[in-house]
Amino acid sequence: MKPTDTSHPDYFHKVVDCQWACPAHTDVPGYIRLIAQGRFDDAYMLNRKSNVFPAILGRVCDRPCEPACRRGRVEDKPVAICRLKRVAADNRGDIQDRLPEIPKEKNGKRVALVGAGCASLAVANDLMPLGYEVVIYEALDRPGGLMWSNIPAFRLPPEVLNEEIDMIVDMGVDLRLNSPVESMAALLEEGYDAVFVGSGAPKGKELSLPGRDVDPDHIHIGITWLESVAFGHIDKIGEKVLIIGVGNTAMDCCRTSLRLGAKDVKVMARKPRGFFKASAWELEDAEAENVEIVINHSPKEFVIENGKLVGMQFELMEYEIDANGRITDTRVVGEEFLPCDDVVLAIGQDNAFPWVERDLGIEFDKWEVPVVDETTHESTRKGIFFGGDAAFGPKNIIWAVEHAHQAAISIHKHCQGEAISERLPDGMNLVSAKMGIHEWSYSNDYSQDERRIVPHVDLAERFKQLNIEVELGFTAEQAAEEVERCLNCDIQTVFAEKLCIECDACIDICPVDCLTITHAGPEEELRQRLTAPAQNLEQALYVSGQLPQTGRVMVKDEDLCVHCGLCAERCPTAAWDMQEFALFHPHVKDEVETAPGKQPPKYGT
Numbered sequence: 001m002k003p004t005d006t007s008h009p010d011y012f013h014k015v016v017d018c019q020w021a022c023p024a025h026t027d028v029p030g031y032i033r034l035i036a037q038g039r040f041d042d043a044y045m046l047n048r049k050s051n052v053f054p055a056i057l058g059r060v061c062d063r064p065c066e067p068a069c070r071r072g073r074v075e076d077k078p079v080a081i082c083r084l085k086r087v088a089a090d091n092r093g094d095i096q097d098r099l100p101e102i103p104k105e106k107n108g109k110r111v112a113l114v115g116a117g118c119a120s121l122a123v124a125n126d127l128m129p130l131g132y133e134v135v136i137y138e139a140l141d142r143p144g145g146l147m148w149s150n151i152p153a154f155r156l157p158p159e160v161l162n163e164e165i166d167m168i169v170d171m172g173v174d175l176r177l178n179s180p181v182e183s184m185a186a187l188l189e190e191g192y193d194a195v196f197v198g199s200g201a202p203k204g205k206e207l208s209l210p211g212r213d214v215d216p217d218h219i220h221i222g223i224t225w226l227e228s229v230a231f232g233h234i235d236k237i238g239e240k241v242l243i244i245g246v247g248n249t250a251m252d253c254c255r256t257s258l259r260l261g262a263k264d265v266k267v268m269a270r271k272p273r274g275f276f277k278a279s280a281w282e283l284e285d286a287e288a289e290n291v292e293i294v295i296n297h298s299p300k301e302f303v304i305e306n307g308k309l310v311g312m313q314f315e316l317m318e319y320e321i322d323a324n325g326r327i328t329d330t331r332v333v334g335e336e337f338l339p340c341d342d343v344v345l346a347i348g349q350d351n352a353f354p355w356v357e358r359d360l361g362i363e364f365d366k367w368e369v370p371v372v373d374e375t376t377h378e379s380t381r382k383g384i385f386f387g388g389d390a391a392f393g394p395k396n397i398i399w400a401v402e403h404a405h406q407a408a409i410s411i412h413k414h415c416q417g418e419a420i421s422e423r424l425p426d427g428m429n430l431v432s433a434k435m436g437i438h439e440w441s442y443s444n445d446y447s448q449d450e451r452r453i454v455p456h457v458d459l460a461e462r463f464k465q466l467n468i469e470v471e472l473g474f475t476a477e478q479a480a481e482e483v484e485r486c487l488n489c490d491i492q493t494v495f496a497e498k499l500c501i502e503c504d505a506c507i508d509i510c511p512v513d514c515l516t517i518t519h520a521g522p523e524e525e526l527r528q529r530l531t532a533p534a535q536n537l538e539q540a541l542y543v544s545g546q547l548p549q550t551g552r553v554m555v556k557d558e559d560l561c562v563h564c565g566l567c568a569e570r571c572p573t574a575a576w577d578m579q580e581f582a583l584f585h586p587h588v589k590d591e592v593e594t595a596p597g598k599q600p601p602k603y604g605t
Contacts, residue, residue, distance in 0.1 A: 001523050003545040003553070006494075009428035012581045014540065015558050016489045018081060021068035023402040024050040025585045028065055028081055029490040033442060035088055036483040038476070041095055043088035050585070051085075052122045052168075052401050055160045058086025059471065060151055062248070062279055062396035070487050073559065077451035079485045080474070087479040089160075100129035102171045107131035109415040112192040114181050117145020118397045119198030119388030121168050122404030123411070126588045128171040130412065135192075136173055139180035143169065146200050146389075147397065149227040150249065152256050153467035184356045184384075194383050194411045197370075198400070201389035203352040207244060207345050211302030215309040219302060222253045222346030229256055229466075238341020239263045242312055244299055247277040250346035254291045257344070259466045266338065267293045270317060274325060285470070289459065303337065311339040349394045369393060376420045377407040383414055408588040424591055427584035432577055433491050437569065440578060442491055444565045446511075447484040488563045490581045495554055497544040499575035502552070506567035506576055507531065514560035515567065520546075520553045530555060 004011060014020050018028040027046055034043035047054035051061075061082050069078030109132050113120035116138035124134045142148060143165050147156065169175050181187055187195060204221035206212075212219060218238070222245070228234040237260040243250050246269040254265045267286065269276060272295050276283065287293065297314040304310065314336050320329035351369050356362055361381040363371040370379050370386050377385045387407045388400030410420040433441045455472040456462075462470050474482060507515045513532040520526070520543065527534040527541065534541060534557040542556040568576040584590075 001520060001526055001541070001543045004540070004542050006542075009426045009583060011540065012428060012430075012490075012492050013426070013583055015492060016581065016583075017068040017070055018065040018079075018489070019583065021064045022050075023064065023399045024405065025402075025583055026050040026065070027490070027583065029486060029488055030582070031088060032079070032081070032084055032483050032486045033488070035084055035479055036443065038480075040088050040091040040476075041093055041098070044092040044095060045098055047085055047088060050401075050405075051398060052125055052404075053118065053164050053397065054085055055089035055164055056118075056147065056156060057397060058082060058084075058089050058473075059160065060147075060156050061085070061398055063281070064398070070489055071451075071485055074487075074562070075450065080451055080454065080482050083454050083471075083474055084479055084482060086473050087476065090473055091476055099167060100125075100171070102128055103131045105131065106133050109133065109193045110135065110191070111411055111415070112137065112187060112190065112195045114187075114195065114197045115139075115145055115199035115390070116143035116165075116175060116177075117198055117200050117388060117400070118147055119200075119390070119400040119404045119407075120145075120196060121165060122401045123196050123198065123387070123408050124171070124173050125168045126405060126408035127411065128168075128173065129589065130592060132412075132415075134173050136175050137179045137181045137187075138175065138177050141177050143175060143177070145198075146202070146223070149230050150223050150252065152226070152229070152252050152259075154255070154259065154462065154470050155252070157467065157469050180355075182355050184360060184362070188360070193415045194385065196407055196411060197384070197386045197390050198388045198404070199353075199390045201349040201351050201394045203350040204345065205348040205350060207299060207347060209299060209301055211304045211309075214302070214304045214307060218309040218342045220342065220344045222249050222344050223349060225344055226252060226256065229260070234260070236261050240340045241265045241342045241344065242338060242340045243267045243344050243346055245269075245346035245348070246293065247346060247348070248279060248282050249349070250344075251278050251282040251286045253344045253346050254286050255289055256466075257342075258289055258291070259463055262342075265291050266340075267291060268297050268299065268312075268314065268338075269293060269295045270298045271327070272296060272319060272321070274321075275327075288456075289462075297336065297338075298332075300335065302343065309340070309343065311337055312343060313337050349389070351390060351393065375406065375423075376410040377403060378410055378414075378420060385410055405587050409586070409591055412588045412591065424586040424594060426586070429582040429584065430492065430494065430579040431582075432579050433565075434568070434577060440491075440565055441580070442488050443484060444488065444491075444563065444578075445484075446487075446562055446564060449481060449485055451485065452478055452482045491563050491565070491578050492581045493542075493556065493561060493563070493567060494577045494579045495542070495544055495556070496575050496577075497547050497554060499573045500544075500547050500549075500554065501573055501575075502547055502549050503572065505570045505572065509566045509570045511564065511566065512560045512562055514557045516555045516557075517547070517552050518555060519551075526555065530557060532557065532560060534559060 031043040031046045066078040072078045113136045204223040241257045241262045296317040301313040316334040363380040387403035413420040516530040536559040539559040544554040
């Protein structure tokens with residue numbers, strides 16, 4: 001193996017697995033340490049820099065960071081990253097004076113955003129400080145999009161949602177409620193310099209089976225039904241309810257049904273549990289409320305008697321699954337009838353663009369999804385951009401936020417006549433964490449504590465009102481204990497081979513056997529003769545240049561390291577150092593301030 005190139009930010013970035021997994025690349029270890037220090041305002045602002053909605057995402061994020069957390073390699077449960085984010089939001093003070101300053105004099109460019117959901121709001125958040133005039137068109141009577149209409153209040157309280165939305169709208173955004181865009185051609189005639197479409201995936205999928213159209217009052221489309229509940233148009237449901245589908249929307253539907261009076265709620269899944277789309281914690285929360293999840297049942301028919309829904313007929317499925325977890329054979333082994341009063345269909349969502357004329361140069365694929373560049377988010381018509389679910393189909397809020405950051409860069413460059421494909425690369429900074437011989441600027445003790453369970457409202461209380469928030473969140477004291485479980489993966493072990501005297505002190509003291517001094521060789525062979533064979537092929541090895549005394553190399557298995565710093569403490573020549581890694585992931589503000597030969601625009605005061 002050749003020596004590892006640590007000058008590229010991706011090497012160390014991939015070591016910080018949580019940040020690497022987060023679509024917006026939030027500095028997770030950084031804000032966790034700030035929480036540990038009780039610096040909640042700073043933790044909140046560090047969050048807001050990348051994910052824009054810390055309080056919202058601290059409650060409803062899909063948490064791609066947590067399955068990636070290295071704590072999961074030490075024990076079963078990762079650090080409660082998402083709920084620590086909420087701690088920063090719940091305990092912060094007034095941060096109004098730390099929000100971006102909005103210039104009074106505008107730059108003369110007007111941008112239209114379609115939909116007031118998370119993607120459009122995040123675009124506005126990025127563009128307003130640069131002097132853009134931003135107009136958001138929203139069909140409903142309040143902003144928030146699917147965050148408001150499809151996430152129940154018992155998970156995301158309206159006051160939390162409204163507060164973070166207001167931080168953006170109050171920047172001076174021209175928010176036009178009850179203003180659906182019915183024609184893209186008409187919108188373009190308004191003379192906007194760019195248009196961003198962040199209208200989500202608002203169309204719930206249908207289930208066209210016998211009996212579907214006979215009793216429509218008792219067969220509901222999940223996202224439409226949730227919206228009707230949020231608006232107060234629906235306030236009750238039958239005692240026996242079947243939820244078809246097993247994604248996160250299905251979990252919201254089943255738990256909402258219980259709060260509207262249902263006594264027996266079943267979630268019907270076509271496949272085994274390993275194929276569920278819902279997050280594990282969403283399933284746990286539903287089952288904690290006595291929702292029954294029924295596997296291997298494929299819907300066959302809505303059973304109607306005297307014009308009224310009385311149940312559904314299901315085919316019982318059996319699957320052959322290979323060693324890689326893939327289904328290799330499917331067969332029907334029987335049928336079963338399940339009675340019900342209502343059925344809620346939560347089998348997916350689709351984009352819907354009936355308002356975009358097909359002769360404008362905006363191409364759509366065979367699924368009626370717009371053709372969008374994955375980097376620039378520009379459509380096939382210049383100056384029209386898509387992001388969030390509207391661009392690539394249903395994902396989650398944090399993906400939409402990152403789409404928005406990238407789209408904002410493109411919108412700015414388009415409006416300034418620059419090439420939108422020319423963008424700043426990611427960068428990095430490394431700063432020593434050394435404060436003394438045995439003292440570091442981070443807590444390097446390994447905590448053996450297990451993951452803390454987030455306190456919840458008692459079952460007897462949570463169903464009394466639809467808007468009782470179920471999760472209570474961590475107290476500051478509980479958070480202080482949970483943050484100690486973080487392995488500080490951004491505090492990197494940085495090695496200088498020219499200082500190494502091959503004394504083996506670092507190898508002797510390493511508690512996890514992640515270091516080896518050996519002769520170089522092919523990676524497959526080298527992995528097998530390390531102090532502890534490196535079996536995780538997805539994690540790159542660190543290989544130094546030749547050591548001055550013997551020509552051997554220092555090899556480190558990043559997969560095992562717990563960033564304790566003992567190697568750097570023990571090393572007599574300071575060949576090892578613990579250095580804090582900071583990723584530079586550019587947003588539009590960075591593009592403006594660091595563009596070659598350019599000064600940041602000076603708009604007003």
